[in-house]
Amino acid sequence: MPSTLPPSAATDALTDRLLALLQWRSRIFHAGRYCGHWRASTAGHQLASFHWVMQGACWLHRPGHESRRLQAGEGVCLLRDERHHLSPHAEPAAVGAGPLQPMQAASCAAARGEDNTDCALVCGFVQFDGPQAAVLAASLPAVLWLHDGDGAQRALLPLLLAEARRMPDPDSPGPVLQRLSDLLLMLALREPLHQALQPRAAGRGAHGLMALAGEPALAPLLQALLADPAADWTAERMAGELHLSRASFFRLFTQAVGQPPAQFLLALRMQLAAQRLREGVSIARTAEQVGYQSESAFARAFQRVNGAQPGHFRRQHGATH
Incomplete structure (x- = not known):
């Protein structure tokens, strides 16, 4: 049944479900304080990356884009690996005096001189997983901004800084700092996902899940699929959910989403299955929850879509978050 909640x-609710489906793993590269003449970048690793400013300020420089100042409480997540660097200078090519200074522990005394180059940062990488993760990530903006006006964020940043100050080595972040950073990343991801679900976003380069969510005539079907993925979702049943003929539904769905309904349903079920296995759900229960009565049939489908047997995937990724 379509949702009876207010729009x-x-x-x-759909934003939260998509956020859960957007499976990702992050890793802090380093967390600490830069002072004096410094330059930092996470480019060149073929991964998405992030930079959170815990204290002070710096400038983000991206070739072909206007430089942007980031102050305490702000951050950026670059979903595509692109050339960029952070520095204390407004001009990308500005050169300070002396050699580049390495990152120091966040607990070191701030060396705030007249040039105001002190900046405490958390920098790291993000990797997206699952068959629908790539199309979800591709539907989001290339750059996500974390602004200092969010209340949850304002509460997290002091905790992040306090935890970073406990670390004697900027290159050895602890588990608490990692979890706090993950929360900031979720905040950065949530708003663009929410915006992508608005009807005006339909047809603007979205694919897969995001195209389905942003198409007003099809969005109720996505809610129904997520609410009961184990149901016998034939093309006729999907068309009936939207009060369309089978031919009209197939044409609208394929045009909007870019793949046939059955192919999309398989990818969605396997993305949900990967989510369940990460949460520690048994293979048998996971298979049942996504519409498979046979564990062997589920294992074949999971292997085909996710590239690994369910048991191996569960041992490798289970209960990591």
């Missing part, structure tokens, strides 16, 4: 509440 705004239904969008919030």
Whole structure:
């Protein structure tokens, strides 16, 4: 059944479900304080990356884009690996005096001189997983901004800085700092996901899940699929959910999403299955929850879509978050 929630509440609920489906792993590269003449970048690793400013300020420089100042409480997540660097200088090519200074522990005394180059940062990498993760990430903006106006964020940043100050080595972040950084990343991801679900976003380069969510005529079907993925979702049943003929539904779905309904349903079920296995759900229960009565049939489908047997995937990724 389509959602009976008010439109705004239904969008919030769908945003949270998509955020859960956007499986990712992050790793802090380093966390500490830069002072004097410094330059930092996470480019060139073929991964998405992030930079959170815990204290002070710096400038983000991206070739072909206007430089942007980031102050305490702000951050950026670059979903594509692109050339960029952070520095204390407004001009990308500005050269300070002396050699580049390495990152120091966040607990070191701030060396704030007249040039105001002190900046405490958390920098790291993000990797997206699962069959629908790539299309979800591709539907988001290349750059996500974390602004200092969010209340949850304002509460997290002091905790992040306090935890970073406990670390004697900037290159050895602890588990608490990693979890706090993950929360900031979720905040950065949530708003663009919410925006992508608005009807005006339909047809603007979205693919897969995001195209389905952003198409008003099809969005109720996505809610129904997520609410009951184990149901017998034939093309006729999907068309009936939207009160369309089978031919009209197939044409609209394929045009909007870029793949046939059955192919999309398989990818969605396997993305949900990967989510369940990460949460520690048994293979048998996971298979049942995504519509498979046979564990062997589920294992074949999971292997085909996710590239690994369910047991191996669960041992490798289970209960990591």
